[in-house]
Every structure is written in structure tokens, then in C-alpha cells.
Amino acid sequence: MKTYNVAVIGATGMVGQRFLLLLCSHPWFRVTALAASARSAGKTYREAVAGKWAFDCQIPAGYADMTLYDAERDAEKIAGKVDFVFCAVNLDKEQTKRLEEKYARLEVPVVSNNSAHRFTPDVPMIIPEINADHLAVIPAQKKRLGTKRGFIAVKSNCSLQSYVPLLHPLKKFGLLRAAVCTYQAISGAGKTFDTMPEILDNVIPYIGGEEEKSEKEPLKIWGSVENGEIRLADAPVITAQCFRVPVSDGHMAAVFASFRDAPSEREILDAWVSFRGEPQLLVLPSAPAQFIRYFDQPDRPQTRLDRTEGNGMSICAGRLRRDGLFDYKFVGLSHNTLRGAAGGAVLLAELLAAKGFFD
Ligand code: NAP
Numbered sequence: 001m002k003t004y005n006v007a008v009i010g011a012t013g014m015v016g017q018r019f020l021l022l023l024c025s026h027p028w029f030r031v032t033a034l035a036a037s038a039r040s041a042g043k044t045y046r047e048a049v050a051g052k053w054a055f056d057c058q059i060p061a062g063y064a065d066m067t068l069y070d071a072e073r074d075a076e077k078i079a080g081k082v083d084f085v086f087c088a089v090n091l092d093k094e095q096t097k098r099l100e101e102k103y104a105r106l107e108v109p110v111v112s113n114n115s116a117h118r119f120t121p122d123v124p125m126i127i128p129e130i131n132a133d134h135l136a137v138i139p140a141q142k143k144r145l146g147t148k149r150g151f152i153a154v155k156s157n158c159s160l161q162s163y164v165p166l167l168h169p170l171k172k173f174g175l176l177r178a179a180v181c182t183y184q185a186i187s188g189a190g191k192t193f194d195t196m197p198e199i200l201d202n203v204i205p206y207i208g209g210e211e212e213k214s215e216k217e218p219l220k221i222w223g224s225v226e227n228g229e230i231r232l233a234d235a236p237v238i239t240a241q242c243f244r245v246p247v248s249d250g251h252m253a254a255v256f257a258s259f260r261d262a263p264s265e266r267e268i269l270d271a272w273v274s275f276r277g278e279p280q281l282l283v284l285p286s287a288p289a290q291f292i293r294y295f296d297q298p299d300r301p302q303t304r305l306d307r308t309e310g311n312g313m314s315i316c317a318g319r320l321r322r323d324g325l326f327d328y329k330f331v332g333l334s335h336n337t338l339r340g341a342a343g344g345a346v347l348l349a350e351l352l353a354a355k356g357f358f359d
Contacts, residue, residue, distance in 0.1 A: 004083040004358050006349075007033035009071045009099070012040050012048045014190040015088035015113050017055065018342035024060035026346070027285050028353055033078045034066050037089075041070035054192050072099060079106040083358050086345055088113040090190065104150035109358060111349045112154040113341050115209075118217060121229035125154050125220050127161065127344070128284075128351045129277025129291050130168050133225065135355060140228025151357075155348055156221060157213040158188055158340025159242055162253040162332040164218050165292060165315040167236065169271040171222070174260025175236045179326070182214065183245045183252040185303070188336045193248065204244040214240035250307035251336045256326040265320060268328065269294055272317060284350040286343060288314040301333040312338025313347065 006023070010016045011034040023031050035041075040048040046064040053059060069078055071089065078085070085103055087110050089096060096116035103110045117123040122141040124134040138151050145151070156164075159182045167178055184207060186196045193200065215238045222233040263271075272292040279287030288310030294317045295301050301309075301316035309316050312335035320330040334340055352358060 001028050001353070003028055003030055004353060005030055005032040005081060007031070007035055007078050007082045007085045009035045009085050009087040010089035011045065011068065012036040012052070013088055013090060014054055014187055015337060015341045017049065017053065018337045019086055019088070019346070020060055020063050021055065021057070022286070022342055022346050024062065028350065029346070031063065033069055033081045034063065035069040035071035035074065035078060038070045038073065040068045041074070043068055054187070072102075075102050075106060079103065079108045082108060084109040084111060084349065086111050086113070086349070088341070088345075100152050101145065104145055104147060104152050107147055107150040109150060109352065110152045111345050111352065112152060113345055114154070115157065115213065117152050117154050118156065119220065123152050123154055124230065125156050125217065126348050126351070127156060127165065127221055128279045128287075128347050129165065129275075131221050132278040132351055134223075134230055135352070135357070136225045137228055137230060138357065143228075153348060153352060155341075155344045156217045157210070158336040159184060159210055159214045159240075159251055159253075160217055161315070161336075161340045161344065162251045162334040163255045164221060165334075166255065166272065166317050166330070166332045167218075167257065168222075169275040169292070170257065170259070170263070170268060171236070172271070173263040173267070176258045176260055177237045178258075179256040180214065180238060180240045181254045182240065182242045184210070184242060185247045185249045185251055185336050186244065187249050188251065188340070189244065199244060199246045202246060205241070207242045207244055210242040211240045214238065214242060247303050249335055249337055250303035251334055251340060252301075252303055253332040254329070255332055256323055256329045258326045262327040268320060278351060279347055282351070282354050284347060284354060286311070286313060286347045286350055290314055292317055294318065294320070301331065303333060306333055307335045308338075311343075313343050315339065
């Protein structure tokens with residue numbers, strides 16, 4: 001496989017830092033530019049993240065002394081140095097859309113963690129194991145943008161990665177509806193225990209905008225490509241409550257599901273453990289060999305013990321049992337800054353590279 005040069009836009013943030021940890025030893029992708037806001041531009045990476053480097057390990061050698069670009073002002077310079085960019089910025093929706101479209105129009109593909117373009121009809125929102133076929137809308141998007149190689153592809157919100165991958169293999173049993181309650185880590189808000197002390201000994205039953213995303217985004221992921229756009233699915237219907245809990249990383253979900261023809265427990269377990277998506281078939285570098293890992297122990301998965309399963313890219317499941325109100329209930333777990341953010345974006349970029357979208 002050839003290697004591709006990449007920039008990380010938003011490199012100083014929680015997700016940006018994760019990108020650098022994942023990319024420092026990546027076999028296909030080489031970071032040749034780092035960018036953030038005008039506040040960080042001109043500083044070395046080490047200076048810009050002083051006091052906010054969120055990991056126990058050192059900043060990877062090779063990045064610490066790189067000088068940060070201003071993502072907006074220096075876009076042309078960055079475009080000249082890279083084959084594509086990862087984008088994870090803390091900006092409002094309109095500013096984020098403008099920034100991402102600026103790079104796409106400079107003929108640089110954008111692999112985004114941001115929510116701004118998730119409901120743009122010709123922008124694919126991808127969980128690589130589930131809807132790789134949605135990449136088929138990219139030619140229509142390029143036509144709209146007037147580009148030859150520039151486009152935007154996004155990953156979904158982190159919360160739903162703890163339950164949509166588990167519901168997806170069950171759709172064949174006539175999945176009608178699901179109720180989910182998520183227990184989400186503070187890194188999902190770009191925070192650590194130092195920067196979010198109010199979470200200690202506490203649960204906060206509100207995460208702005210999260211429940212709407214958790215209910216609506218799955219319908220785009222399960223949608224179909226029609227006339228150069230993604231048409232949203234109208235089922236299965238999901239209702240969600242999202243809580244912030246005092247854990248550093250890892251989003252857990254309690255899930256209840258109803259079916260038209262309820263399967264047996266054995267059928268559900270078989271559907272989970274045998275499920276493979278394109279990343280497994282293509283043996284992409286970040287793809288977990290086992291996408292869904294089921295735990296038989298009654299007290300697993302646990303956030304701290306199991307969030308790094310499959311290098312943080314597997315989805316953990318457990319506690320599958322019959323329910324008196326719905327048909328079944330179970331627990332899901334995924335790592336929010338790995339599978340749910342930087343890792344999911346790297347896997348999406350690997351899928352795009354393998355399918356020739358960066359050439
Ligand atoms: P964060 O820790 O607050 O970092 C924000 C980043 O955006 C910083 O690098 C910041 O640079 C940069 N930035 C701010 N204004 C900018 C501008 N005008 N131009 C360029 N860069 C600018 O946020 P985060 O948690 O990493 O999240 C980043 C994005 O990923 C958000 O859209 C978030 O919703 C999404 N996301 C996060 C998670 C998660 O688990 N954390 C999961 C999925 C998706 P400075 O340091 O210079 O200010």
C-alpha cells in the first residue's frame with residue numbers, strides 16, 4: 001500500500017491528541033502538518049499543549065517540535081503538503097462547515113469528527129463495518145462542490161457506537177424499536193478529571209444535543225443511497241437518554257430492543273460474534289479482527305476493564321437476557337475517543353484509501 005501525507009486539524013484537542021498517538025506508528029499515513037486555532041498557530045506542538053496533554057505517555061517524538069499552522073489562514077499552505085486531512089475542531093456548526101468545505105474545495109479530502117456535515121445529504125456518515133456502501137454518494141458531492149478529488153466524509157457521534165453496531169446485525173430479525181440509556185465518559189466532552197472536577201462523586205443527566213444525535217444519526221447510517229443522496233431510514237425507531245458519568249474514557253449503553261419476530265438468545269449471540277464488515281474483509285490496519293466481543297460473565301463488560309478490547313476498536317456486549325416489556329435487554333460498551341472518535345476516523349480513512357478515494 002502506498003503512503004499518504006496527512007494533516008490533523010484541531011491537533012491540540014482531546015481528539016487531535018488521540019489522532020497523533022494513533023498516527024505515529026501508522027503503516028499508511030504520515031503526519032506532515034498540524035493545525036489548530038490562531039491561538040496556537042506559530043507555537044510548537046509541545047508549547048501549544050502544555051498543561052492540556054491528556055495522556056500519561058509522552059507526546060510522540062517527531063510531533064513535539066512541529067510548528068502549528070492556523071487551520072483557517074494557512075489552509076492553502078497545508079493543502080500543498082498533504083493528501084487528505086483529519087478534522088476535529090471545537091467550532092460552531094457554520095464555521096465548521098465553512099472550514100471543511102474550504103479544504104474540500106482546495107482538492108483535499110476531509111475525514112471529519114465534527115457534527116456539522118452529518119446531515120448534509122451527499123456527505124456520507126460512516127461506521128465502516130456497517131455502511132461502507134454509502135461512499136457511493138461521494139461523486140455526487142464532488143459534483144456539487146465542483147471538485148476533482150476534494151470531498152468530506154464524516155464519522156458518527158461517539159454515543160451511538162456503543163449500541164448501533166450491536167443493533168445492526170439484529171435488523172434481519174425484524175428489529176422494530178430500541179430504548180437506550182448511555183453512560184458517557186468525560187473525555188467525550190474534551191475533559192479530564194482535572195478540567196471537570198464537578199463530575200467527581202456525581203452523575204449529570206444531561207449532555208446538550210446528545211439525545212437528538214443518538215436517536216437521529218442511526219437513521220442516516222441505516223439509510224440508502226438514492227440519486228446521489230442518502231435517504232434516511234424510518235426504522236428501527238430509537239429513544240435515548242444520555243448521562244455524563246465519572247469515567248475518563250468509554251461510553252456504556254443499556255439497551256432494550258423489540259422485534260417483529262423475536263430471535264432466540266443463541267441466534268442473537270451468533271449474529272453478533274459472526275458479524276464481519278468491510279474493514280475485516282479488507283484486513284484494514286485498524287480493523288479489530290473481532291468487531292463484536294460478547295462477555296459471558298454477568299458483571300462484564302466493565303468500562304475500565306474492557307474499553308481497550310481490540311485496541312479500543314471492538315464493541316463489547318454482555319448481559320443479554322429476555323425482557324418483560326421489550327423482547328430483550330443487554331449492555332454495550334465502546335471506547336469513545338478510539339472507536340468513537342479518532343480511531344473510527346482513522347479506520348474510515350483506511351477504507352477510503354483502500355477504495356482509491358485519496359488517489
Ligand atoms: P477540544 O478538546 O475542545 O479541542 C478542540 C480543537 O479545536 C483544538 O485543537 C482547538 O485548537 C481547535 N480549534 C478551536 N477553534 C479553532 C479554529 N478556529 N480553527 C481551527 N481549530 C480550532 O475538542 P475535542 O473533544 O477534541 O472535539 C473536537 C471535535 O470532535 C468536536 O467537533 C467534537 O464534537 C468531536 N468529537 C469528540 C469526541 C470525543 O470523544 N471527545 C468524540 C466524537 C466527536 P486550540 O487549542 O488552538 O484552541
